[in-house]
Amino acid sequence: KPRIFSGIQPSGGLTLGNYLGALKRFAALQGGEAETIYCLVDLHAITVWQDPETLRRNIREAAAAFMAAGVDPRQSVLFNQSQVSAHAEMAWLFNTVARVGWMYRMTQFKDKAGKNTENVSLGLLAYPALMAADILTYQATAVPVGEDQKQHLELTRDIAAKFNHDYGVEQFPITEPLIEGVATRVMSLRDGSKKMSKSDPSDASRINLTDSADAIAQKIRKARTDADPLPGSVDGLKDRPEARNLVNIYAALADATPDHVLSQFEGQGFGAFKPALAELAVASLEPITRRMNDYMADPAEIDRILGEGSVRADEIATPILERTKEIMGLLRTR
Ligand code: AQP
Structure with a gap:
């Protein structure tokens, strides 16, 4: 069955770029042939420093933005990444599959690290392996994203192909990027050569x-x-x-x-x-x-929705993670 997965980092308030490039399309993809799974990728957000209190608020606010933009938690699985431990576990498995050179070639890493590549978090470098884990832990077949995520998705495909090849299996699909429409790259209002971004200082x-x-x-x-x-x-x-x-x-x-x-x-x-x-x-x-x-007036209700979504996500992810470990020879005795 086709399965769509995508995520957004709750690393600040969401922008019109996130809405047009992602949220609006997430909502439109619901109710079709494919199951839709949407995630607030909080483990990605902490690859750069986040104040804990602000992060907690941003996660709830991003959940509110998803629902306000039309993502329906009854039609889609909506949850935050850190509540489903399969993401972090699968990311570790993929850290052993992906090559360091692949990571250094990522333009987002180069942009975010700048000249300071020795003193950024190891997580910032490994970010695309976690993203591959997000997608492949659900064996997702398609991922709607903006243009800026194209290179990371290619890396996800590389990881899936290398895993399947190295272990002689067909465990992971070669996921299709869905980069469609006129708003796949909304630019900054101050500089037409830079993408509109929630972390732009202006x-x-x-x-x-x-x-x-x-x-x-x-x-x-x-x-x-x-x-x-x-x-x-x-x-x-x-x-x-x-x-x-x-x-x-x-x-x-x-x-x-x-x-x-x-x-x-x-x-x-x-x-x-x-x-x-x-x-x-x-x-x-x-x-x-x-x-x-x-939605923000009732944070307890947001928390309840994310909790429920994470239980549903867990049910899909855990068997795929367990099978992946088994393929790799990791012994399970209970
Ligand atoms: N300007 C944009 N135009 C179209 N799509 C965009 N997206 C982001 N900016 C634009 C899409 O939104 C989804 C979520 O992005 P993300 O939050 O995971 O991280 P990002 O791509 O790094 O977005 P930001 O806003 O620039 O965040 P910061 O500043 O924290 O790095 C993705 O599908 C992305 O393509």
């Missing part, structure tokens, strides 16, 4: 799912753009990354193609486009923010 670079309507409108008004009018089709947006980004955001929010959006705004400048985008963004995000606040 709050003006991103729209947070908790931002007020005024804050959203102001950030869009101040977003970096050029002075040219909008062209009639996307071909005219070459070498205009900031303009392209705003058009893509509009298209993703409106469930339209960028060409369709441009046909409406052809010849107009950003003085006209930005207020229209702000209005659309506020109208789309306001109900989500409101629902998030409702």
Whole structure:
């Protein structure tokens, strides 16, 4: 049976990039042929320092964001990673399969470690092996992600293939990345060459799912753009990354193609486009923010939902983990 798995790090407030690149699609994939499993990857978040109290809040807030964006804990398995110990155990097994050189080649590691590669956590380097464990502990067949996760998914496929080859089995599927739509890489509002990110030091670079309507409108008004009018089709947006980004955001929010959006705004400048985008963004995000606040008013209910999700996740993961250990020759006597 096809099975979809994906996750988000609760390493800060979620952004419009996380919503369009991930959450909105997670919700849309429910109710189809595939089982859907969604995870708040808190063990990934701690690969860089997290204040414990803030992390606890961010995990609950991310759960609220998932549900507010339409992930239904009855239709999908929704839980936080650290409550299902199979993830960490499988990650260790994969640490013995993956090669150190593969890890050093990951661009996210290079970006996050910078020049300081000797003094980052070992977990930051091993991050993709844990991600492979998240996916393969459920034998997931497809993973919806943004463009930035493509390289990590290739590594997951490499780990699955090497495991299957080394042990002469077909234990793990070669998982397909689902990188679809116009919002697979939402860019920073301040710099069209950088992705919108929850850990960017500039709050003006991103729209947070908790931002007020005024804050959203102001950030869009101040977003970096050029002075040219909008062209009639996307071909005219070459070498205009900031303009392209705003058009893509509009298209993703409106469930339209960028060409369709441009046909409406052809010849107009950003003085006209930005207020229209702000209005659309506020109208789309306001109900989500409101629902998030409702969920956050009852943290005990969030905890109950995550607890229940983790029990269901555990039931799927544990037999796959046990079988993997058996294949590797790890003796079990009870
Ligand atoms: N800007 C983006 N556009 C489209 N998709 C995005 N995603 C993240 N940013 C964008 C997708 O959201 C999912 C969860 O990402 P993550 O939280 O696991 O980590 P990340 O990709 O590293 O996201 P951030 O926001 O940049 O987090 P920090 O700043 O903590 O590193 C993934 O599917 C991702 O593709």
